[in-house]
Amino acid sequence: MFGILRTLWLTFLHMAHRRVTVGYPEHKPPLPPRYRGRIILSRDPDGMERCVACNLCAVACPVDCISLQKAEQDGRWYPDYFRINFSRCIFCGMCEESCPTYAIQLTPDFEMSEYLRPNLVYEKDDLLISGTGKYPDYSFYHVAGVKIPGKDKGEAERESPPIDLHTLLP
Amino acid sequence: MTAPMPVIIGVTLAILLGLATFLTWFERRLLGLWQDRYGPNRVGPGGILQAVADGIKILFKQDWIPPFADRGVFVLAPAIGMMTVLLSFGVVPVTAFWSIAGTLNVGLLFVLAMMGMGVYGVVLAGWASNSKYALLGSMRAAAQMISYEVFMGLSVLGVVMQAGSFTMRDIVLAQSGLWFVVPQALGCAVFTLAGIAETHRLPFDLPEGENELGAGFHTEYSGMKFGMFFLAEYAGVVLVSALLVTLYLGGWEGPLLPPALWFALKTSALVCLFVLLRAALPRPRYDQLMALGWKILLPLSLLNIAATGAILLLHAPG
Numbered sequence: 001m002f003g004i005l006r007t008l009w010l011t012f013l014h015m016a017h018r019r020v021t022v023g024y025p026e027h028k029p030p031l032p033p034r035y036r037g038r039i040i041l042s043r044d045p046d047g048m049e050r051c052v053a054c055n056l057c058a059v060a061c062p063v064d065c066i067s068l069q070k071a072e073q074d075g076r077w078y079p080d081y082f083r084i085n086f087s088r089c090i091f092c093g094m095c096e097e098s099c100p101t102y103a104i105q106l107t108p109d110f111e112m113s114e115y116l117r118p119n120l121v122y123e124k125d126d127l128l129i130s131g132t133g134k135y136p137d138y139s140f141y142h143v144a145g146v147k148i149p150g151k152d153k154g155e156a157e158r159e160s161p162p163i164d165l166h167t168l169l170p
Numbered sequence: 171m172t173a174p175m176p177v178i179i180g181v182t183l184a185i186l187l188g189l190a191t192f193l194t195w196f197e198r199r200l201l202g203l204w205q206d207r208y209g210p211n212r213v214g215p216g217g218i219l220q221a222v223a224d225g226i227k228i229l230f231k232q233d234w235i236p237p238f239a240d241r242g243v244f245v246l247a248p249a250i251g252m253m254t255v256l257l258s259f260g261v262v263p264v265t266a267f268w269s270i271a272g273t274l275n276v277g278l279l280f281v282l283a284m285m286g287m288g289v290y291g292v293v294l295a296g297w298a299s300n301s302k303y304a305l306l307g308s309m310r311a312a313a314q315m316i317s318y319e320v321f322m323g324l325s326v327l328g329v330v331m332q333a334g335s336f337t338m339r340d341i342v343l344a345q346s347g348l349w350f351v352v353p354q355a356l357g358c359a360v361f362t363l364a365g366i367a368e369t370h371r372l373p374f375d376l377p378e379g380e381n382e383l384g385a386g387f388h389t390e391y392s393g394m395k396f397g398m399f400f401l402a403e404y405a406g407v408v409l410v411s412a413l414l415v416t417l418y419l420g421g422w423e424g425p426l427l428p429p430a431l432w433f434a435l436k437t438s439a440l441v442c443l444f445v446l447l448r449a450a451l452p453r454p455r456y457d458q459l460m461a462l463g464w465k466i467l468l469p470l471s472l473l474n475i476a477a478t479g480a481i482l483l484l485h486a487p488g
Contacts, residue, residue, distance in 0.1 A: 007451060012204065019207055020207060023208070
């Protein structure tokens with residue numbers, strides 16, 4: 001009996017409590033930078049595409065929503081097309097973890113509703129951003145030993161010049 | 171001073187139905203307030219048009235009768251539920267001059283009779299639905315409502331003894347000195363509990379019991395027929411609040427403010443109390459409900475009658 005009255009009173013006091021609800025469209029909840037939302041493709045500090053079309057993201061994706069095709073230009077690999085079907089994507093972040101070049105990244109943006117399902121298929125134009133995303137200084141071709149125009153073998157960061165095999169001859 | 175009868179009936183009906191409709195929204199907002207959330211706040215200012223939106227939606231739903239149901243009774247049941255509640259309001263005196271039949275000499279008995287009729291709405295709904303859960307719900311409703319009716323009737327007898335009349339208007343007038351809630355505190359408590367059980371509101375909503383019976387007696391109902399049960403329930407909340415005000419809280423009486431406003435204030439405070447009960451308390455088990463009724467409330471109301479009678483006899487002149 002007393003317990004019931006106490007319950008009633010305590011519930012009544014909740015009138016003075018602050019509401020937990022966040023009125024979403026008016027008040028956007030603060031999302032942490034590592035929130036797993038809309039997927040983007042980033043560029044390196046030089047403004048070139050980071051993606052090297054290695055297909056690791058497509059392999060890692062548990063729902064097979066990534067599809068891409070490799071192309072090559074001046075020694076650099078890049079995706080000919082890069083397609084993410086967001087109607088399948090479960091935003092697990094496996095693609096970001098598997099990416100060797102920090103190209104594919106998940107962002108704190110989840111507002112991507114569409115009326116038509118085909119509109120949820122994002123092409124490379126939709127995914128590619130002009131910035132570097134979460135890793136401002138990383139440039140894959142400047143740490144990798146691949147030769148590209150303007151950077152010969154052995155000129156990458158912390159890379160020694162290739163050894164001339166002829167000098168090793170006895 | 172008294173308005174013509176058609177006007178009174180029309181205004182009462184309009185206010186009641188409007189009130190029952192908007193109570194659906196009001197209750198959800200109030201529940202939200204007590205549960206640290208908002209409730210419906212999108213449609214219209216403060217979400218008040220949510221009731222209208224719900225009404226439009228429910229009106230345009232397919233009016234479907236299950237092929238296995240007993241058609242005639244199935245259609246009749248929600249009408250009975252609604253009608254008995256609305257008829258009961260006829261004898262509630264809003265003020266000394268504003269009531270449909272506040273001076274009816276068997277007013278209180280009429281209310282009790284209508285509440286007894288109200289059981290048919292629920293029971294027939296479950297019976298005509300011809301489905302397991304609906305039948306179980308209506309079986310519970312029959313047992314619950316009939317047993318709580320017993321001491322609902324017994325608990326108000328103290329009031330009748332003190333006022334010396336079954337007329338609702340005279341009962342209010344008899345409270346001009348002291349509201350009956352003071353001498354009849356026990357009766358008031360029993361009446362409140364019985365009233366909650368009678369309108370099968372939470373925490374005594376076992377006939378519905380969503381988590382065990384689907385939706386109880388109105389499992390098979392949809393569209394506006396379900397809407398009528400819904401409205402009848404909310405009108406029932408208003409009715410029990412208004413009855414409590416009339417019988418125990420001095421009806422329209424109060425200082426400064428006009429009588430009608432006092433009546434409205436008291437009634438709405440009690441409606442809020444009903445919502446608070448819903449916000450705070452879990453549903454008892456079915457056998458607990460029956461045990462509470464027969465083992466505690468019935469003896470208490472009998473005790474109340476005996477004590478009231480004894481005191482009245484001792485103080486009787488001569």
